[in-house]
Amino acid sequence: MAVVDALDARILRMLLEQPRTSVREYARQLGVARGTLQARLDRLEREGVITGSGPYLSPAALGHPVLAFVHIEVTQGHLDEVGDALAAVPEIIEAFSITGAGDLLTRVVARDNAHLEDVVQRLIRLPGVVRTRTEIALRRRVAYRVLPLVEAVGRAAAAEAGQPRRRV
Template identity: 85%
Template sequence: MPVDELDTRILRLLLEQPRTSVREYARLLGIARGTLQARLDRLERDGVITGSAPALSPAALGHPVLAFVHIEVTQGHLDEVGDALAAVPEIVEAFSITGGGDLLARVVARDNAHLEDVVQKLISMPGVVRTRTEVALRERVAHRMLPLVESIGRAVRT
């Protein structure tokens, strides 16, 4: 089910004030707590809201190096390599992709030497043919969802 204007208002509030109580969200939105809870339940059930964990900084956790590793996989071994990537704690995300490579992993490391160790671990995995690593120099746009939610809200109103 697509989101409506109230849903976008709820999502915006969740993004802007993530540590507020449901009661306070309902007050700010001018709706009943039960209405809000039903909307939140539906948004979770529909997969719009996927979690409520705090956002953590790898850099603050001692892993300031960020790299994107393209991984080429032997044909027919994508699932096995994907499963093996989950066992590497420095991989914070991984995706099957099109283009130059089969998988793209977002990797964090303590320093460049540690990054090299992680990449060597990836290269040694059965089914991995080769890797190509790109090191991020500076974050230009932080992970965000609010502009998308606002855009959807504008589209719903028109």
């Protein structure tokens, strides 16, 4: 588990709020040396805290406005094969092994409901798939975010270090 201190949390907040800013400008705003900032960024990447830096793309803007969550039940012993097969379906933008009802949870995008049905039928035909259950998302209520988590981690790190409370 990566250890994130208050400065790391401030760095992460800046990356989230100002993703196109240069390392030099981040260092200036944070009041730290550029080398210190770069070393911190390198460590956060190495430890898996920072997992990417590319653009976030909208499937809806790419012509796939329908979002669904498809639960997939798999024949015992075939989870890896089905998981590998899911990677070949371009409309699946994420897939997770899960506990509870079902074995896999996928996030699927589609052009419309008919296209979604075609994708689900493709999934059902995969060797090892027993059944699926589909739930269509109506409206996003909370967008993907990690900033509140970063802020909480930063507050906890500052409190643990006995530092004065300051906005992370």
